[in-house]
Amino acid sequence: MMKRLTEKEQDYYRLKDYQDPCKAIDQLGRYEDIGFSPEELQEMVDRQKWHVxxxxxxxxxxxxxxxxxxxxxxxxQDFRKKMVTELYWDGNGFYHGLFSSEIRDILAWRELPEPWEGAVK
Structure with missing residues (x-):
């Protein structure tokens, strides 16, 4: 995780490192070069997060x-091991499909990643 360059003071942020503000501005500029807003980046992070x-x-x-x-x-087959797979959620439980029985022993879930953009559709 990156070391913070700013700190929040009431309703605004200010630079933490007064000795080298150019370093902070350079780092913030690199974030802007990525092209995503803080909200878009947070949404991407949230999509990658495992929910317990x-x-x-x-x-x-x-x-x-x-x-x-x-x-x-x-x-x-071996309760000491874990596996990752895709399952469907209907709001009450996880299933392999529409007419299957509920799957138990679910530890965590997360959003599926977006398909690769170069994939043939």
Whole structure:
């Protein structure tokens, strides 16, 4: 994690390092060169985050049908091991598909990554 260059004072930010403000401005400029707003970057970070089911951090109920997520679960053949797979969430439980039984031992979930942009659609 990057060391903070700013600190918040009431409703605005100010530079922390008064000895070398050029270093801070250079670093902030590199962030701007990336081309994403802080909100867009936070959304990307949140999409990559694993949500722990034991903490009752469950996905929102889909408006209609089911939504697919990447999940980590306990392996059925060996409970000491974990596996990552895709499952559907209907707001009540995780399933392989529409007519399957609920999958148990889910440890965590996260959003699926976006498809590679160069992929043929």
């Amino acid at each position: 089911v034991a903490e009752r951090d469950l996905p929102p109920k889909p408006e209609i049908g089911m939504k697919k997520y990447l999940i980590t679960k306990v392996r059925e």
